[in-house]
Amino acid sequence: MTANEQELIKQAKRAYKKEWRAKNKDKIKAANDRFYLKFAKKLAAEQAKEKAAE
Numbered sequence: 001m002t003a004n005e006q007e008l009i010k011q012a013k014r015a016y017k018k019e020w021r022a023k024n025k026d027k028i029k030a031a032n033d034r035f036y037l038k039f040a041k042k043l044a045a046e047q048a049k050e051k052a053a054e
Contacts, residue, residue, distance in 0.1 A: 021028055
């Protein structure tokens with residue numbers, strides 16, 4: 001596979017993903033919300049653990 005073919009593949013993937021994200025904003029928002037909710041719960045648990053250790 002040549003470097004030019006690899007670049008074409010990379011561009012095709014980017015175009016597909018960009019189009020998919022534009023069509024599925026609700027799915028992206030839901031995934032981000034799940035991630036940050038999980039992150040916030042983990043952070044709160046760590047802070048509670050630190051506070052209990054004092």
